Amino acid sequence: MRKPAILGGMPLFPEGLPFARPPLPSFDKVVERLRPVYETGMITNSLLVRELEEKVSSYFGVAQTVAVSCCTSGLLLCVQALCDGFAAAVRSQPRVVLPSFTFSATGHAVVWNGGFPVFAECNPETYQLDPEDVATRLDGAGLLIGTHVAGAPCDTEALEGLAKQAGIPFLLDAAHAFGACARGRRVASFGNAEVFSMSPTKIVISGEGGLITTDDENLATHLRAARDYGNTGDYNPAFAGLNARMSELHAAVALASFDELKEHLDRRVFLAESYRDGLAELAGVRSQRLLDDTTSTYKDYSVTINAEEFGVSRSFVATALRAEGIDTRCYFSPPLHQQKCYSPYNPGKLAVTEKLSAEVLSLPIWRDMKNEDAEKVISALWSIHQDREEIEAACAV
Numbered sequence: 001m002r003k004p005a006i007l008g009g010m011p012l013f014p015e016g017l018p019f020a021r022p023p024l025p026s027f028d029k030v031v032e033r034l035r036p037v038y039e040t041g042m043i044t045n046s047l048l049v050r051e052l053e054e055k056v057s058s059y060f061g062v063a064q065t066v067a068v069s070c071c072t073s074g075l076l077l078c079v080q081a082l083c084d085g086f087a088a089a090v091r092s093q094p095r096v097v098l099p100s101f102t103f104s105a106t107g108h109a110v111v112w113n114g115g116f117p118v119f120a121e122c123n124p125e126t127y128q129l130d131p132e133d134v135a136t137r138l139d140g141a142g143l144l145i146g147t148h149v150a151g152a153p154c155d156t157e158a159l160e161g162l163a164k165q166a167g168i169p170f171l172l173d174a175a176h177a178f179g180a181c182a183r184g185r186r187v188a189s190f191g192n193a194e195v196f197s198m199s200p201t202k203i204v205i206s207g208e209g210g211l212i213t214t215d216d217e218n219l220a221t222h223l224r225a226a227r228d229y230g231n232t233g234d235y236n237p238a239f240a241g242l243n244a245r246m247s248e249l250h251a252a253v254a255l256a257s258f259d260e261l262k263e264h265l266d267r268r269v270f271l272a273e274s275y276r277d278g279l280a281e282l283a284g285v286r287s288q289r290l291l292d293d294t295t296s297t298y299k300d301y302s303v304t305i306n307a308e309e310f311g312v313s314r315s316f317v318a319t320a321l322r323a324e325g326i327d328t329r330c331y332f333s334p335p336l337h338q339q340k341c342y343s344p345y346n347p348g349k350l351a352v353t354e355k356l357s358a359e360v361l362s363l364p365i366w367r368d369m370k371n372e373d374a375e376k377v378i379s380a381l382w383s384i385h386q387d388r389e390e391i392e393a394a395c396a397v
């Protein structure tokens, strides 16, 4: 076997292998779409945004899609709407149950609404919000939020059941999950609403952008006003909305990117399967497990590194991969309940989340990555394990 770069071997990627590279649609296709609309003079929240909303609704099989400026603003407006029952001037301080193992924006949407985030545990193998733990934290809650972590659907069935039992709405952060399926349906139609991101590292991309999907017509009507300052046409808003509109320029990129969705997802699944096969027998390395009857977009391909079994700890593995030119991320570390801005909401120890967060490592995966690139990342991990003792010693210095 080859010698790892960290021990003086030749790096596998002298030019570097990036963690992600946005699959931008061709500029010509974007301009072709944009030009006629641009010439009308309506450059925000107009024809292309409507076209995008309609195409996305029909792809997902949902009644309504509301395009917004980004996923964060979409989450913010959904939390506002769902906690207040679409009302009103006087705001409650809702308790909102959500995962700690998610991206910070999920929590920010709660805090920006004056809510109190109640962080719940995740499952150590699927990384998804743990319904049993959620059940113990729902007392007094006004909203439940789930995240489809890394593009793999969370346990929508159990979580929908819990929300229903508690009589509260259920919102999904679907930032990673454009094109994922669960229980024979596309992600987009679970809970009261789902919110997607189109920022550059996500699946369908627009530069900046978000999409809210829902089967609730009243909620969609409310959100269309909410993204436009709360204005319903008479400039006398009933609640404080935002400017969270999507511009036509972004919608043009989104439409061109959406056209390439199938080939994009197929590539990700192919690369993910290479990783899954190539790492299946490697001691101490475990790939994220999908729940039964689900498919993932593989927005991220994440594994856990068990330091004892693998012989090298997660952070040294990342260092050794970097020496090979391979860029990785530790999504999500630290988890929300350990981030500085959430210290006022400390739920105490979340042992499963903290362990996962210390062991998780996301590997490069992007549409135009070559098959042999994934093979080389796999062989890098095998050789790090092979030379584990020397590597631990070298990194520890």
Ligand SMILES: *Cc1c(COP(=O)(O)O)cnc(C)c1O
Residues within 6 Å of the ligand: 070, 071, 072, 073, 102, 103, 105, 106, 147, 173, 175, 176, 196, 197, 198, 199, 209, 210
């Ligand atoms: C990227 C991301 C967001 C934020 O999306 P923006 O469109 O950048 O606002 C929210 N939640 C999760 C889980 C994300 O990964």
